Amino acid sequence: MTDYTLAQLSNYSVYSAMVVLTLAMLAYALYLARIAPERSERTAEVRERELVPAGAGAEKSASGLDAPPPGPGAGAGESPGVRAAGVDVPEPLGARKAGGVGRTLTMLGTLLVVAGVVLRALEVHRWPLGNMYEFALVGAMFTLVLFTAWSARRDLRWLGLFVVGPVLLVLGAAITVWYTDASELMPSLRSYWLAIHVTVATMTVAVFTIGASLGILYLIQDRLETSGSPRAAFMRRLPSARGLERLTYAAHVVAFPMWSFTLIAGAIWARQAWGSYWNWDPKEVWTFVIWVVYAAYLHARATTGWKRQNATWIALAGFVCVLMNFAVVNMYFVGQHSYSGL
Amino acid sequence: MSTVRDERALSTQPVPEGGGGGGRHDGSVTLPSLGPVGWLRYAWRQLTSMRTALFLLLLLAVAAIPGSTFPQRSIDAARTTQWITDHPTAGPLLDRLGFFEVYAAPWFAAIYLLLFVSLIGCVAPRSRIHWHQVRSTPPRAPRRLERLPAHQEVTVDGTPDEVRDRMRARLRGRRYRVHAHDDSTLSAEKGYLKESGNLVFHLSLIAVLVGVAWGHLLGWKGDVILPVGQTFANTLSRYDTFSPGPWVDPTDLEPYTIRLDRMDVQFETQDKGRGQFGMPRDFRAFTTLTDASGHSEPREIAVNHPLETGGGTVFLLGNGYAPHITVRDAEGTVIYSDATPFLPQDNNYTSVGAVKVPGAQPDGLGFAGFFLPTGVIDEQRGPHSIFPGPADPQLALTAFEGTLFPDGAPQSVYTLNTSAMTPLPGKDGEGQLRILLRPGQTFDLPDGRGSITFDGVERFAGLSVRTDPGKTLTLVASLLALAGLILSLVVRRRRVFVRVRPAPEDGRTVVSVGGLAKDDDEGMDDEIAAVLTAPEGSR
Numbered sequence: 029m030t031d032y033t034l035a036q037l038s039n040y041s042v043y044s045a046m047v048v049l050t051l052a053m054l055a056y057a058l059y060l061a062r063i064a065p066e067r068s069e070r071t072a073e074v075r076e077r078e079l080v081p082a083g084a085g086a087e088k089s090a091s092g093l094d095a096p097p098p099g100p101g102a103g104a105g106e107s108p109g110v111r112a113a114g115v116d117v118p119e120p121l122g123a124r125k126a127g128g129v130g131r132t133l134t135m136l137g138t139l140l141v142v143a144g145v146v147l148r149a150l151e152v153h154r155w156p157l158g159n160m161y162e163f164a165l166v167g168a169m170f171t172l173v174l175f176t177a178w179s180a181r182r183d184l185r186w187l188g189l190f191v192v193g194p195v196l197l198v199l200g201a202a203i204t205v206w207y208t209d210a211s212e213l214m215p216s217l218r219s220y221w222l223a224i225h226v227t228v229a230t231m232t233v234a235v236f237t238i239g240a241s242l243g244i245l246y247l248i249q250d251r252l253e254t255s256g257s258p259r260a261a262f263m264r265r266l267p268s269a270r271g272l273e274r275l276t277y278a279a280h281v282v283a284f285p286m287w288s289f290t291l292i293a294g295a296i297w298a299r300q301a302w303g304s305y306w307n308w309d310p311k312e313v314w315t316f317v318i319w320v321v322y323a324a325y326l327h328a329r330a331t332t333g334w335k336r337q338n339a340t341w342i343a344l345a346g347f348v349c350v351l352m353n354f355a356v357v358n359m360y361f362v363g364q365h366s367y368s369g370l
Numbered sequence: 371m372s373t374v375r376d377e378r379a380l381s382t383q384p385v386p387e388g389g390g391g392g393g394r395h396d397g398s399v400t401l402p403s404l405g406p407v408g409w410l411r412y413a414w415r416q417l418t419s420m421r422t423a424l425f426l427l428l429l430l431a432v433a434a435i436p437g438s439t440f441p442q443r444s445i446d447a448a449r450t451t452q453w454i455t456d457h458p459t460a461g462p463l464l465d466r467l468g469f470f471e472v473y474a475a476p477w478f479a480a481i482y483l484l485l486f487v488s489l490i491g492c493v494a495p496r497s498r499i500h501w502h503q504v505r506s507t508p509p510r511a512p513r514r515l516e517r518l519p520a521h522q523e524v525t526v527d528g529t530p531d532e533v534r535d536r537m538r539a540r541l542r543g544r545r546y547r548v549h550a551h552d553d554s555t556l557s558a559e560k561g562y563l564k565e566s567g568n569l570v571f572h573l574s575l576i577a578v579l580v581g582v583a584w585g586h587l588l589g590w591k592g593d594v595i596l597p598v599g600q601t602f603a604n605t606l607s608r609y610d611t612f613s614p615g616p617w618v619d620p621t622d623l624e625p626y627t628i629r630l631d632r633m634d635v636q637f638e639t640q641d642k643g644r645g646q647f648g649m650p651r652d653f654r655a656f657t658t659l660t661d662a663s664g665h666s667e668p669r670e671i672a673v674n675h676p677l678e679t680g681g682g683t684v685f686l687l688g689n690g691y692a693p694h695i696t697v698r699d700a701e702g703t704v705i706y707s708d709a710t711p712f713l714p715q716d717n718n719y720t721s722v723g724a725v726k727v728p729g730a731q732p733d734g735l736g737f738a739g740f741f742l743p744t745g746v747i748d749e750q751r752g753p754h755s756i757f758p759g760p761a762d763p764q765l766a767l768t769a770f771e772g773t774l775f776p777d778g779a780p781q782s783v784y785t786l787n788t789s790a791m792t793p794l795p796g797k798d799g800e801g802q803l804r805i806l807l808r809p810g811q812t813f814d815l816p817d818g819r820g821s822i823t824f825d826g827v828e829r830f831a832g833l834s835v836r837t838d839p840g841k842t843l844t845l846v847a848s849l850l851a852l853a854g855l856i857l858s859l860v861v862r863r864r865r866v867f868v869r870v871r872p873a874p875e876d877g878r879t880v881v882s883v884g885g886l887a888k889d890d891d892e893g894m895d896d897e898i899a900a901v902l903t904a905p906e907g908s909r
């Protein structure tokens with residue numbers, strides 16, 4: 029019937045989104061490759077890098093600060109020279125074009141994924157969050173929507189590759205490994221708490237994903253900055269390590285309360301559906317573990333004497349747990365959350 | 371000098387961390403001249419330091435994981451036993467270490483209790499300090515504002531006093547608390563809610579734990595299987611299983627009854643997708659609730675829609691079939707007649723159960739076997755059901771004779787203890803007697819033992835009655851924690867200092883503004899610029 033057509037349309041939409049996003053990813057990669065400064069600029073950057081310590085020293089003696097220097101990474105990273113190298117030199121035309129194409133294609137891909145989700149929802153007459161395929165699809169959608177919305181507020185072309193890439197990976201896995209035909213839900217899933225709890229959870233995972241991408245970029249940038257070894261051209265165009273660290277933290281500051289809410293909403297729903305708000309079901313265990321690990325990240329970041337790099341590693345460990353929770357716990361652990369539909 | 375250092379930190383730490391922190395105090399504290407009290411104090415400081423809290427948090431995360439990888443006794447006892455049997459070396463060892471009851475294990479409790487001790491030890495002094503800070507005035511401006519992380523200096527029109535008043539108004543407009551320690555400076559601070567939020571968050575975590583413990587001590591749960599047409603009374607003896615918290619008096623339950631009038635169960639019948647055929651779609655129990663005063667009213671219980679009774683919440687957690695079975699003796703006198711619940715074993719409700727007839731003559735009779743809502747019996751898989759709905763209900767039983775309750779010990783109603791029984795022989799004395807019945811059919815037992823009839827099939831509801839007096843506290847505390855968390859992450863704590871001095875030109879004033887924030891605060895420079903340029907009273 030028509031329902032069948034809707035499901036088909038949804039799948040076509042997702043497939044076309046994947047094609048478009050692949051192109052977007054290539055465009056973003058090209059953007060990063062093209063923003064390598066010209067040779068003369070490159071020598072300028074070397075000079076700047078040599079100037080940095082002197083500049084930083086001068087700054088310090090000028091202000092007469094003899095307070096202990098902030099811990100490594102806690103702020104030493106950002107010196108005016110490095111920042112200038114990243115922002116002030118005008119972008120080559122090729123890079124600008126590639127970046128623009130990447131942005132446009134990402135928006136188009138986002139629309140197609142949204143369409144895929146909406147069509148699927150129309151097909152099943154319910155909130156499209158009932159099995160792993162749908163979680164992955166909606167998670168990818170939120171990641172793209174979030175990234176697109178954020179891009180509208182600041183220049184994030186440098187991040188495009190590192191968001192669109194993972195999203196493509198997830199979409200690919202979703203449609204090949206986790207694909208489930210559209211179907212109704214089992215009784216315990218029929219609740220408006222599904223819409224609340226699972227939607228927020230999926231949204232949070234989207235934020236965590238962007239946070240993890242930023243965290244990895246920060247760690248790489250930081251290593252490059254402190255080692256002083258020549259950086260791949262595009263890394264010089266990214267924000268400084270300090271800036272990346274701040275963005276990483278910002279993403280997690282948004283995500284952590286959302287995850288806390290997910291945990292609370294899940295507990296309320298568990299009481300409705302299973303009679304007890306906490307059952308130490310594997311999925312609950314992992315939701316809790318993720319919460320504790322990210323709490324440890326925020327905690328570590330505020331702890332004196334803890335390096336930002338190490339704190340970021342904790343955040344990445346948290347993301348590994350998020351991945352575990354989705355891919356492994358859903359499929360292999362026995363519990364009441366066995367809704368994967370596989 | 372030292373002012374600047376303190377200002378820089380904008381510290382909310384109550385005690386300098388011995389041995390930890392910025393490492394400035396390292397070495398001086400660890401020397402062996404501490405004495406017992408000193409050591410205690412040292413240990414306490416270590417325990418209540420943020421690094422210990424961090425370590426314990428990570429440890430808690432790691433310790434929670436085995437509970438998801440190993441079967442847990444409290445959740446699935448059968449699977450746990452099976453796992454231990456399957457792993458004869460690792461099984462018993464892990465069992466002794468508590469890996470099958472992780473969340474009740476002493477080492478797990480040790481971690482979270484230490485964490486909460488640390489939390490209290492940390493939050494109590496912080497709360498006191500914060501209380502004082504909120505009621506006190508912002509500190510005196512440091513002598514050299516240009517040393518602060520953010521600083522600007524401009525020359526403006528007006529006398530120093532006028533300019534200072536203008537700055538005060540602006541700061542107030544931006545919701546700073548402003549205080550003048552002398553004639554030429556202003557000290558301003560805002561964002562106290564950050565620390566308040568942080569404290570509320572941590573204190574609420576304690577309340578969450580208290581709520582959980584309260585529910586554990588004073589809550590109870592009981593499960594009962596109730597066939598359609600039968601009535602359940604909320605008394606201890608009526609429950610199939612009952613687990614009270616340590617402080618519960620199980621003889622003091624609210625008296626009410628629930629009659630199960632009808633059960634509505636729906637399964638997927640249109641094969642729409644991989645593995646979807648026969649999946650459950652809707653469970654609904656129509657009941658009559660009669661409270662202690664005798665007042666009755668119809669109430670519906672469904673998955674996700676429990677029934678609040680005032681004496682516990684009733685959840686519909688399971689369902690299945692209770693074939694009505696009648697056993698007669700040789701004279702045709704009924705010696706057993708009941709709707710007998712069989713427990714579903716798989717998604718198609720292949721169910722197992724037993725019929726026990728101790729009153730049979732000359733010896734007790736027992737039947738054990740399967741109920742199949744849509745039965746198929748094949749050589750390989752034995753009797754099983756291929757659809758959960760009752761399309762072709764069948765009873766497949768074997769019969770035993772002998773002593774049903776050999777040691778007088780209580781036993782499960784769903785299994786037969788055959789240790790003191792012998793199977794009835796099959797036709798011609800070969801093998802074992804196999805009985806297959808469809809509704810309405812009767813089977814005559816051999817040698818004048820009477821007969822067994824499958825009258826028809828009813829559904830049963832698996833009800834679970836639970837109380838948790840701690841849940842409201844837990845919920846409220848969790849929401850408070852969330853609110854506190856958001857405050858502490860969103861609000862920015864900032865201090866701004868202003869100093870005015872006459873400029874060389876007449877009627878002009880040099881105003882110097884320095885700012886200091888907790889953590890690194892990108893917006894501090896903008897904030898100062900705004901304070902310097904914003905019109906009075908605006909934000």
Ligand code: HEM
Nearest residue numbers: 323326327330418419420423485488489492568575858859
């Ligand atoms: C139950 C375990 C705990 C959890 C889940 C937890 C979680 C958190 C989180 C998520 C934050 C970040 C919020 C913010 O930055 O304001 C935080 C901050 C903080 N926590 Fe904890 N915490 C726990 C235990 C502790 C303990 C035991 C201490 C004391 C030793 C402590 C002291 C602090 C302090 C001082 C901050 C504020 C850091 C700052 O912003 O200056 N926490 N905690």
